[in-house]
Amino acid sequence: MDGDGGSPLIWINGWFFKMIDKQVDSPAKAVADIFDGATVMIGGFGEAGSPIELIHALIDQGAQNLTVVNNNTGSGHVGLAALIENGRVAKMICSYPxxxxxxxxxxxxxxxxxxxxxxxxxxxxxxxxxxxxxxPAFYTATSVGTPLAEGKEQRHFAGRDYVMEYGLKADFALIKSKQADRYGNLIYNKTARNFAPIMAMAAETTIVQAERMVTAGEIDPEIVVTPGIFVDRIVTVANPEQESKLVAEGRFYP
Amino acid sequence: MTADIIGWNRDEMAKRAALDIPDGSYVNLGIGIPEKVAQHVPEGREVIYHTENGLLGMGPVPASGGEDPELINAGKKAVTTIPGAAFFHHADSFAMIRGQHIDVCVLGAMQISEQGDLANWSTGEPDAIPAVGGAMDLVAGVKTIYVITQHCTTDGGPKLVESCTYPLTGKNVVDRIYTDLAVLDVTPAGFKVLELAPGVSFDYVQQRTAGKLLPAKG
Structure with missing residues (x-):
């Protein structure tokens, strides 16, 4: 948690309370403390859900030797591909590079x-x-008998073989949401949700770029997808860039 | 089409596979020919399509201009939703797969062995970029695995083999194979021919198969 001295005060029954408010002013501030060698989970499946403004702020910020967790490795020369192209990523953990x-x-x-x-x-x-x-770890039937199971502990449960896989955590998660409130309650847009809710849970510090901030209570508690406890910082990016459009235009970042 | 091409074309292969998609089933279709299966499911059957990037109730491709970059399928192509569709995150999506909730998966293949081993993600060549996606989860978790593939490789070699030489996606996972020449079941005794494409003989298929073929009867 960031010790945010700038939170507004709220007056309730004759007492002043400091309101919880996870908003930060800019993508640059939101990613300022990402350190060299950090593990960073980045939401998105292809361009859907990719927090492109946060990734670009991370490129500007300069952290190196990162381990990045994402399903893919980006496309063109913007967003995740640009982070990789600029030499900031030592290792990718992904399914489809x-x-x-x-x-x-x-x-x-x-x-x-x-x-x-x-x-x-x-x-x-x-x-x-x-x-x-x-x-910390679990067993799955996925990959049994394939090269991706080699060297992994295996066990037999109820007539079937399983491989052991380790839980994965990160220092930071960068994700994109459709709406957020000051507590960090989030809802997403269609298939842009993908890895974001679970990455928010797995990271020590979760940083969100939200298309729209709403007042607390505006998101019906019944439809909150990511409860605010999993979110640390929110920056509003009202009109995010569309990766495929930038790629089609042949754009590079920076 | 030239005269010496015999057997089913890609659409006919998809159409034949679609006949075996049960009414009321939850189905995941792989990229390529498997995607075509959705267009051919017989009328009167209601099938719900799952795409592993977080959508159940996937509808057809949108009209030109109606694409939404945040509404895509696992092949990263624009799709639509049917009334009654649901979005969910990746771990829930793969719980549907790994928890054996999806009834049928149709996917492509590089090689299939007599034991039902599938290889469809890597040639294993040193300079290949390995990319597996969700294929290993699908074959390990979905109840019924159908494969649609050309019977032979582009240079005429067999894809149905005694044992796979490419890295495996899963062991003993394939139930049925739809090729341009035949429909075959994987059985403990070998590939069993269920149906031959028009003009294709059993011997013609056997000559192009590296594993042992069994006739439908007997």
């Missing part, structure tokens, strides 16, 4: 300049959920 338009990662991988931990997509999701739930 070979998307159409993904050129940056394959070149660095072939020349031995970036490490890859390849994880089946469902195992990746479950490892993140486990990490966020305080579960």
């Amino acid at each position: 070979r998307t159409v338009g993904s050129k940056v990662f394959p070149e660095l991988y072939r020349s031995g300049k970036i490490d890859l931990e390849l994880v089946p997509q469902g195992t990746l999701a479950e490892r993140i959920r486990a990490g966020g739930a305080g579960v």
